[in-house]
Amino acid sequence: MTAPQPSFKARTDAALADRTLKLAIDRTTDTAERKRAGAVAAFPQFEAARARGRAIKDHVIANLDHYLEQFERNATASGAKVHWASDDAEARAIVTHICLDANAKLVTRAKSMLGEEIGLPHALADAGIERVETDLAEHIIQLACERPSHIVWPAMHRTREQVAELFKVGHHPPPAADDPATMVQSARRELRVKFMSADIGISGANFLVANTGATCTVTNEGNAELTTTPPRIHIVTAGIEKLVPSTAHAFALLRLLVRSATGGELTQYTTFHCGPRRDGDADGPHEMHIVLVDNGRTRMLADEFRDMLRCIRCGACMNHCVVYRQIGGHAYGGFYPGPMGSVLTPVLDGLAASRDLPHACTMNGRRAEVCPVEIPLPTLLRAWRRRGWRSGLENGLPRVAVGLWAQLARRPALYRLGSRIGVRALRLFGKGGWISSVPLAGGWTRHRDLPRPPGRTFMDQYRAKQGRKRGRP
Amino acid sequence: MTARNRILTAVRRGLGGTRRPPAAIAAQAAMLLDDPEFIRPALVATTLPEAFELKAAVLGTTVERVASMDQMSGSVRRYLAAHALPPSLALQQSRDLTGLDWSGIETHASIAPDEVAALGIAVRGIAESGSLVIRSGADKPILLSFLPLHHIVVLRADTLVAHLDDYAAIMQGEAQPRNAILITGPSGTTDIEGSYVRGAHGPGFLHVVMVGS
Ligand code: SF4
Numbered sequence: 001m002t003a004p005q006p007s008f009k010a011r012t013d014a015a016l017a018d019r020t021l022k023l024a025i026d027r028t029t030d031t032a033e034r035k036r037a038g039a040v041a042a043f044p045q046f047e048a049a050r051a052r053g054r055a056i057k058d059h060v061i062a063n064l065d066h067y068l069e070q071f072e073r074n075a076t077a078s079g080a081k082v083h084w085a086s087d088d089a090e091a092r093a094i095v096t097h098i099c100l101d102a103n104a105k106l107v108t109r110a111k112s113m114l115g116e117e118i119g120l121p122h123a124l125a126d127a128g129i130e131r132v133e134t135d136l137a138e139h140i141i142q143l144a145c146e147r148p149s150h151i152v153w154p155a156m157h158r159t160r161e162q163v164a165e166l167f168k169v170g171h172h173p174p175p176a177a178d179d180p181a182t183m184v185q186s187a188r189r190e191l192r193v194k195f196m197s198a199d200i201g202i203s204g205a206n207f208l209v210a211n212t213g214a215t216c217t218v219t220n221e222g223n224a225e226l227t228t229t230p231p232r233i234h235i236v237t238a239g240i241e242k243l244v245p246s247t248a249h250a251f252a253l254l255r256l257l258v259r260s261a262t263g264g265e266l267t268q269y270t271t272f273h274c275g276p277r278r279d280g281d282a283d284g285p286h287e288m289h290i291v292l293v294d295n296g297r298t299r300m301l302a303d304e305f306r307d308m309l310r311c312i313r314c315g316a317c318m319n320h321c322v323v324y325r326q327i328g329g330h331a332y333g334g335f336y337p338g339p340m341g342s343v344l345t346p347v348l349d350g351l352a353a354s355r356d357l358p359h360a361c362t363m364n365g366r367r368a369e370v371c372p373v374e375i376p377l378p379t380l381l382r383a384w385r386r387r388g389w390r391s392g393l394e395n396g397l398p399r400v401a402v403g404l405w406a407q408l409a410r411r412p413a414l415y416r417l418g419s420r421i422g423v424r425a426l427r428l429f430g431k432g433g434w435i436s437s438v439p440l441a442g443g444w445t446r447h448r449d450l451p452r453p454p455g456r457t458f459m460d461q462y463r464a465k466q467g468r469k470r471g472r473p
Numbered sequence: 474m475t476a477r478n479r480i481l482t483a484v485r486r487g488l489g490g491t492r493r494p495p496a497a498i499a500a501q502a503a504m505l506l507d508d509p510e511f512i513r514p515a516l517v518a519t520t521l522p523e524a525f526e527l528k529a530a531v532l533g534t535t536v537e538r539v540a541s542m543d544q545m546s547g548s549v550r551r552y553l554a555a556h557a558l559p560p561s562l563a564l565q566q567s568r569d570l571t572g573l574d575w576s577g578i579e580t581h582a583s584i585a586p587d588e589v590a591a592l593g594i595a596v597r598g599i600a601e602s603g604s605l606v607i608r609s610g611a612d613k614p615i616l617l618s619f620l621p622l623h624h625i626v627v628l629r630a631d632t633l634v635a636h637l638d639d640y641a642a643i644m645q646g647e648a649q650p651r652n653a654i655l656i657t658g659p660s661g662t663t664d665i666e667g668s669y670v671r672g673a674h675g676p677g678f679l680h681v682v683m684v685g686s
Contacts, residue, residue: 028667042514049512056505063498065484078649084477136673137664153664160666180665184673191674192586212649222619222660222675225652229615240480245502248641252505252512255637262663265514266602268532269675270655277651282614284651294480302487 008333008356015327024159025328032153032319035263036370043259053256054374057310060243061301067210067243068292074213078275080288085118091293092123095202095235098289099129102233104199110219110227111135112204113151113313114237117335117348118293120202132194134223136187143170149329151336152261152315157328191223201227201285203273205238206257206312207250208290214274215290216250218258218267225271234273234285240292241309247272253312256372260314296347304383308343310373317377320370332357343380351388358384509638514601521600521633522686528603532658533671534679538630541684546573548682549592549625553578556623556678563591563621566612570594570627584616591621595656595681598633599640602657605681606640609652618656624676626656630685 006014015021040046060067072082085091099107107129109115124131133142137155141148143166148154155163164178167186175186203224205215215236217224228234244250258264277284300309318324318338329337334345334354342357358381371377474482485492518524526536539548553560564570564580570592571580584591593613595605605626609615618624634640644653660675671677 024666028663031663031667045512045514052505052512059501059505062488063493064488065481065492066495066498068481068484084475084480086476086479090476134674135664136662140664153667155664156667158665160668163665180668181670183665184662184670188672188674195674196586211645214649214653220660221662221673223673225615225619225654226674229619229652240484245499245505246641247644248506248638249502251637251641255513264532265528266604266655266657268656268658268660270604270657272649272653273651274649274653275651278609280611281609281651282611283616284609292480294476294483298480298483298487301484306487 008331008354011331011333012327015331020159020162021157021328022326024157024162025325027159028150028153028156029319029325032263032315036260036316036319037263039259039263039265043255043265046256046259049252049255050372050374053253053312053372054310056244056249056252057312057373060245061241061306061309064240064243064301067245068240070210071208071213071243072292074211075275075290076213078213078288080213080275080290083289083291085291085293085295087295088118088293091118091237091291091295092120094289094291095120095237096123096127096129098233098235099124099200100127102199102287104129104233106130106132106194106198107200107202108132108134108194108198108227108231109138110201110203110217110224111138111154112202112237113148113336114204114239114293115202116148117239118237118295120237132191132198134191134195134227135219136184136221136223139187139191140166143167147330147335149337150315150318151313151338151340157330195226196230198227198231200233200235201229201231202235202237203228205236205242207244207253208238208242208292209247209250209272210243211246212272212274214247214272216247216270216272218254218270220262220264220268222269224269228271228273228285229283231285233287233289234276235289235291236273237291237293240294240297241311253373257312257314260316260370260372300347305343305347305380307375308340308347308380310375311340311344312373313340314372316370316372339377339381340375343377343384346384351384351391355388358382358388506638509636513636513638516600516635521598521635522630522683524600524635525598525603525628525633526683528600529658529681531603532661534603534658534681536681536683538683538686540686542569542573542627545627545682545684546575546578550578552623552625552680553590558590558623561589562625563588563617565591565593565614565617567594584614584620586620588621590623590625591617592625592627593617594627594629596632597640597643598628598630598683599635599637599655600633601636602655604637604655604657607654607656608650610650615652615654618654619675621676622672623678623680624656624659625680625682628681628683630683 140155662673
């Protein structure tokens with residue numbers, strides 16, 4: 001279906017050589033990182049809220065069958081039609097059929113990563129249906145014929161100058177100037193016509209509320225409501241892990257999601273859709289369809305990747321990942337980039353096709369720290385590495401290095417000695433807290449700075465502390 | 474086997490063990506919302522209107538307070554004049570609004586794709602986040618809040634609740650509308666290099682007239 005991709009290494013090398021890309025990524029991630037830190041500092045309850053958010057997601061997953069059935073009951077009672085799809089192909093078929101049955105010519109879409117995951121854009125094109133992406137970033141990448149490079153800012157890899165070039169060709173008339181404000185106005189004009197003449201609007205869902213049957217979507221632009229109100233039919237596609245027991249639970253998670261994603265407190269629009277237009281309503285579609293998609297999620301639930309089902313797609317782990325910030329989202333090759341993508345892509349595409357991803361991480365634990373639902377990303381990445389190693393997919397240096405590590409780890413005394421030497425040796429190459437080159441690992445550190453370890457290992461420091469406690473030096 | 478059964482069977486197999494009774498699940502779900510003050514931000518002011526106003530201002534919503542509904546149309550007139558807008562308004566067809574004196578302003582029920590200004594009523598306000606709640610309904614077109622460049626909203630101070638969870642508790646007992654929306658500020662985007670631009674697709678200006686105290 002898709003052309004063979006260049007290898008991960010080739011993609012990474014290309015990304016690292018592209019300085020414009022680095023510039024574009026930095027412009028957005030720097031702001032995102034700063035704003036998230038501010039939002040968390042202004043919310044002293046963040047840690048408690050995070051523990052609770054995690055518990056809510058764990059509770060839902062532990063009772064997922066119950067909540068799926070409850071949601072289906074209530075959504076059906078509201079007049080929506082609920083569909084189930086085991087995989088991406090089934091999901092595509094369901095959506096395409098609804099569109100073709102309705103004789104739809106024009107479909108507007110509000111950004112949804114699940115839509116990308118199930119390959120909806122291609123499926124609609126293959127069915128001869130015009131698809132218009134309405135989220136500004138999705139509009140940009142539709143004009144560029146690209147895929148999203150970030151789950152919150154899909155066009156993060158594009159500089160303002162590049163967007164100006166795209167709009168000059170894609171907008172009629174082209175924008176009068178290339179500052180962001182003028183370009184946003186131009187997109188507003190361009191897309192307004194499409195909103196009002198679409199036959200079907202397709203959106204995703206951040207949450208599925210079990211006890212009301214409503215779907216909840218958050219946006220800043222207002223494109224979701226403009227996508228879902230004027231057309232005759234509204235279709236929602238959502239992963240089965242999106243359930244929450246009630247609206248109040250959704251709010252508890254929203255407080256975490258928005259702060260972690262954009263550093264705001266709530267997005268400008270938090271919208272709950274519940275069924276089609278009621279009798280007498282002034283506007284709204286006459287049909288609502290909800291497609292519940294599995295696509296690997298029940299597999300994750302059954303194994304060590306269950307924790308990953310907590311993910312609320314905030315994107316914080318990529319904004320804070322040194323590797324992501326060097327190579328951008330496209331180099332990862334999957335629909336989901338960054339650390340969370342490196343865990344999810346092997347589930348979706350198979351480990352053989354994505355075995356390099358779990359290595360594309362410095363494992364410094366920073367992404368686990370920022371994750372608002374406490375997903376142990378380094379542990380899950382290590383689990384993939386282990387599987388790859390066991391099935392003989394690893395080769396070359398990583399395998400040798402991991403083999404060495406495993407040997408050492410099995411002999412605690414030797415491991416401690418080894419890491420002590422390693423730590424001291426690493427410090428020799430470090431400048432001001434970051435290591436910019438390590439012999440034999442030039443390919444790694446040429447574009448990546450490793451955090452410089454403290455002069456003593458954790459075990460050394462721990463023992464010294466214990467010693468001090470007992471009154472010894 | 475249908476996809477529905479395949480998925481539910483796979484979920485149950487993945488979870489293993491015996492499934493818990495719905496009452497036990499509900500009790501645990503309720504427990505997860507215990508002690509709400511530990512997991513939500515405190516209000517930024519002691520009164521609800523003040524807290525709402527402070528929060529709303531963060532994202533650029535403007536607020537004017539008037540004592541009663543009679544003074545509302547005057548406030549709207551001032552807003553239109555201050556922004557040099559034509560004296561024309563798409564008006565939500567609620568009797569609370571259509572019954573007011575709109576002399577000098579042309580009002581209409583229709584909402585054009587390039588509508589300049591519209592006036593509607595919020596069902597509720599939320600002080601924690603400075604959010605307005607609007608809902609679809611017979612006299613409540615959703616597009617009234619999204620097509621215009623200037624969205625003016627009447628908020629009765631006595632409909633304010635403190636926290637998001639308070640709103641959730643109230644709406645739980647009510648019939649669900651097709652669409653319920655929390656509006657927290659004018660439409661905005663950071664999609665071009667993270668720089669913040671207002672009026673992406675929805676209104677670029679959000680003005681609240683808070684009635685009563
Ligand atoms: S893994 Fe955590 S930090 Fe990353 S997107 Fe998911 S919820 Fe956010």
